[in-house]
Amino acid sequence: MSIKVVSSKLAAEIDKELMGPHIGFTLQQLMELAGFSVAQAITREFPINKADQSLRKKNVFVIAGPGNNGGDGLVAARHLKLFGYNPIVYYPKRSEKQPFYKQLVNQLDFFKVPLLSQEDNDNWMDYLKEEDTVCIVDAIFGFSFKPPMRPPFQDIVDKLVELEDKIPIVSVDIPTGWDVDQGPITERFISPSLLVSLTVPKPCSTFINKKKTSHYIGGRFISREFANKFGFEPFNYESTDQVLKI
Numbered sequence: 309m310s311i312k313v314v315s316s317k318l319a320a321e322i323d324k325e326l327m328g329p330h331i332g333f334t335l336q337q338l339m340e341l342a343g344f345s346v347a348q349a350i351t352r353e354f355p356i357n358k359a360d361q362s363l364r365k366k367n368v369f370v371i372a373g374p375g376n377n378g379g380d381g382l383v384a385a386r387h388l389k390l391f392g393y394n395p396i397v398y399y400p401k402r403s404e405k406q407p408f409y410k411q412l413v414n415q416l417d418f419f420k421v422p423l424l425s426q427e428d429n430d431n432w433m434d435y436l437k438e439e440d441t442v443c444i445v446d447a448i449f450g451f452s453f454k455p456p457m458r459p460p461f462q463d464i465v466d467k468l469v470e471l472e473d474k475i476p477i478v479s480v481d482i483p484t485g486w487d488v489d490q491g492p493i494t495e496r497f498i499s500p501s502l503l504v505s506l507t508v509p510k511p512c513s514t515f516i517n518k519k520k521t522s523h524y525i526g527g528r529f530i531s532r533e534f535a536n537k538f539g540f541e542p543f544n545y546e547s548t549d550q551v552l553k554i
């Protein structure tokens with residue numbers, strides 16, 4: 309199947325229109341559906357087996373960045389908890405821009421999801437043991453990332469590159485550090501085991517290693533007419549699914 313992709317510029321335009329005066333979605337609504345779909349993709353790739361419940365004892369290590377990609381990660385962590393997983397969230401740079409990020413953090417507290425922050429910049433790796441971790445959720449940067457990466461994120465990404473053969477990485481929308489349009493442009497780069505593209509894949513998704521990376525689409529919130537207006541066909545999600553493997 310050939311997959312339509314949209315550029316970073318068009319992706320930003322799509323977001324703007326979805327949240328504009330005519331359609332009127334709020335960012336919180338879209339983020340909730342985006343994060344929910346990421347959590348659902350994880351249940352598909354790393355299912356908790358009824359006979360073997362060992363995954364319930366392991367952690368899903370979510371790394372949340374300062375923007376909306378990070379917000380998707382915070383939401384995904386909450387749903388993962390409700391789905392029976394054990395998320396731990398590392399949120400090194402908390403956004404002050406939108407008050408609802410604080411609410412997302414309060415909700416994680418409410419669900420007793422452990423949260424690491426800036427104070428843990430030196431020891432976050434202590435919580436990331438191969439034998440105890442189902443996967444790492446890379447919700448660091450999405451389509452607004454502009455290189456070069458500022459601290460502490462470059463160090464974090466370097467560690468993820470070292471770990472990725474031992475612990476699978478799940479990237480939300482864009483593998484962090486990749487150019488949205490040109491893909492991996494740095495010498496060392498993350499190669500996720502699972503990529504969840506939101507709304508519509510961005511051009512960088514064509515650079516994934518197809519033997520290694522499962523690719524899902526999520527963020528099921530647009531109509532056929534809306535997709536066609538932006539030059540692509542909507543995805544054939546089944547029934548009540550929030551994700552589709554493509």
Ligand SMILES: NC(=O)C1=CN([C@@H]2O[C@H](COP(=O)(O)OP(=O)(O)OC[C@H]3O[C@@H](n4cnc5c(N)ncnc54)[C@H](O)[C@@H]3O)[C@@H](O)[C@H]2O)[C@H](O)CC1
Binds near residue numbers: 323342380448
């Ligand atoms: N319609 C949808 O599909 C939806 C997608 N969502 C998610 O939102 C992100 C895009 O979010 P945005 O806030 O625009 O950007 P990012 O999260 O990618 O990053 C912005 C954030 O990062 C900082 N930053 C940028 N470059 C650097 C750098 N080089 N070093 C350090 N920090 C950097 C910047 O200052 C900001 O703080 C999209 O990909 C989806 O994941 C939404 O959830 C809604 C619906």
Ligand SMILES: [K+]
Binds near residue numbers: 448480483
């Ligand atoms: K990401």
